[in-house]
Amino acid sequence: QKEVEQNSGPLSVPEGAIASLNCTYSDRGSQSFFWYRQYSGKSPELIMFIYSNGDKEDGRFTAQLNKASQYVSLLIRDSQPSDSATYLCAVNMFRDSNYQLIWGAGTKLIIKP
Amino acid sequence: DTAVSQTPKYLVTQMGNDKSIKCEQNLGHDTMYWYKQDSKKFLKIMFSYNNKELIINETVPNRFSPKSPDKAHLNLHINSLELGDSAVYFCASSPTGWDNQPQHFGDGTRLSIL
Numbered sequence: 528q529k530e531v532e533q534n535s536g537p538l539s540v541p542e543g544a545i546a547s548l549n550c551t552y553s554d555r556g557s558q559s560f561f562w563y564r565q566y567s568g569k570s571p572e573l574i575m576f577i578y579s580n581g582d583k584e585d586g587r588f589t590a591q592l593n594k595a596s597q598y599v600s601l602l603i604r605d606s607q608p609s610d611s612a613t614y615l616c617a618v619n620m621f622r623d624s625n626y627q628l629i630w631g632a633g634t635k636l637i638i639k640p
Numbered sequence: 641d642t643a644v645s646q647t648p649k650y651l652v653t654q655m656g657n658d659k660s661i662k663c664e665q666n667l668g669h670d671t672m673y674w675y676k677q678d679s680k681k682f683l684k685i686m687f688s689y690n691n692k693e694l695i696i697n698e699t700v701p702n703r704f705s706p707k708s709p710d711k712a713h714l715n716l717h718i719n720s721l722e723l724g725d726s727a728v729y730f731c732a733s734s735p736t737g738w739d740n741q742p743q744h745f746g747d748g749t750r751l752s753i754l
Contacts, residue, residue, distance in 0.1 A: 558740070559740045559741075561742055561743075565681075569747070569748075570730055570745040570746060570747050570748050571683070571730070571745050572745070573742045573743075573744070576740075576742050578740060613681060615683065619740070623696075625688070625695050625696055627685055627688075627696060628685070628743060630682070630683040630684075632680070632681065632682050633681055633682075
């Protein structure tokens with residue numbers, strides 16, 4: 528089992544709809560969760576982070592965390608073509624006496640006009 | 641002002657050569673990282689330094705040697721380059737190495753081995 532799992536996609540969503548991106552993780556002790564967006568040929572860019580169970584909203588983005596189910600998701604409301612990118616889930620895990628961000632392989636999101 | 645800057649952006653070289661990639665951050669962060677992103681886009685940590693001290697040293701060939709002259713700089717030297725080293729290498733930084741700190745990335749160095 529991979530430590531951080533994401534569906535690689537591509538996930539195709541019509542413009543204006545809600546895009547739902549999911550991520551599961553293996554370490555029950557993880558406390559910090561991050562969503563990054565990566566456009567093709569560019570570097571990862573932080574979108575949101577969440578530490579507590581429940582929802583966290585920032586503009587059109589909502590992160591949802593369920594630690595009991597070891598599941599974190601990102602919702603994008605009113606999807607725009609500019610949201611088309613690969614979304615990376617990253618989970619902080621304690622390894623070898625240090626915290627490390629463990630990355631999922633990313634979900635490619637395509638917003639169709 | 642660029643927060644995390646890497647040079648060069650592109651590096652095309654022949655197998656067997658030695659090359660270096662430089663990284664600098666002006667965010668005042670204590671922790672810096674090197675990642676490798678392969679053709680499948682999977683990001684893999686290579687090294688991490690906290691205030692010039694090596695704290696993460698993943699299983700990478702010893703041809704890769706990081707060096708941190710001060711906490712704002714983390715360079716990566718690669719000896720005897722191989723075809724499999726072709727990838728994008730990202731430098732990143734975070735305020736500290738603790739678990740609730742997001743990382744900020746440089747633009748990446750695209751290394752191509754001929």
